[in-house]
Amino acid sequence: MLNNFQAIVFDMDGLLLDSETIALATFVEACKECGYDLHDMEPYYKCIGTNWPKATQTLISGYGKDFPFDAISEVWGKKYHDETLTKPVPVKEGALQLLDYLEREGMRKVVVTSSRKENSVIKLTNAGLLNYFEFILGGNQIENGKPHPEMYLTAAEMLNVKPDKCLAIEDSDNGVLSAYNAGMTVIQVPDINQPSDKVKALGHTIMSSLTDIERLLKQDS
Incomplete structure (x- = not known):
């Protein structure tokens, strides 16, 4: 995949x-x-x-x-x-393993977050994840935040990759809608809130962990 x-x-x-x-x-x-x-x-x-x-x-x-x-x-x-911002935030289960796998495969990786860029850089640095990513696009860098598609369209433009050649991985409904409406394939890993019926109706893939996503991506690759 x-x-x-x-x-x-x-x-x-x-x-x-x-x-x-x-x-x-x-x-x-x-x-x-x-x-x-x-x-x-x-x-x-x-x-x-x-x-x-x-x-x-x-x-x-x-x-x-x-x-x-x-x-x-x-x-x-x-x-x-x-x-x-003053201490490391715990890294989610499977994140490091997935990022290491993608690194070995030479896959380009970026972060699109509603948080301010400067705060996001601090969080990712403290967690030891920053160097995995080509760039960080923060919510303060665009006009229309999620669920508007602007963030993901901007990321695709910065990557110089068509949206339909990008895979977006999100936890929230607002993020899923943003990526989906930008024309990207989306996988959702719900966090503290489960997907609404409206979002489930999009027909995107919903998985329980980043570990499951790693297994999925390894299929037929």
Whole structure:
């Protein structure tokens, strides 16, 4: 299967790095510290995979006028950055093995993430993963974040590879929609939230781990 592609485009948070669990835990802590009764997680789940402006809009509209966003985002941001920028974030199961396999095969690899590029470089450096990738495209470098296809279209342009010759690997629904609408083949490895029925209807491949993806790519290659 690997022979069908010229490049593989990876998401970062929740796929390569176990950072989405940290984001969720610190969000819950921030809400508690700010005295907000977090009764519904659905608005939070909807913002997974999006950039900060889109996440802000989703949280405010989802939780309503009584949601103290400014106070919570300040506490949340500090907690999250303390946990993800000052110490290594755990690497997801199978990530190193998959990257090593792709390295041996000479496959081009890049990261497309909704996180800011500078923060992403720190995270990947601390995790020992940065040197695997040709470039990092961050959410602050484009106009329209996921689920808009701009990020993946931009990555394909930077690679000088047609989108249909790229394999995108994502964990979130927003990321899947972005890559799918850019014309890429997509494999999803769900993290803290399972794919919606709408996303399942796309007919893309859904797998339980990066280890499973490595096995799949080795078939017929």
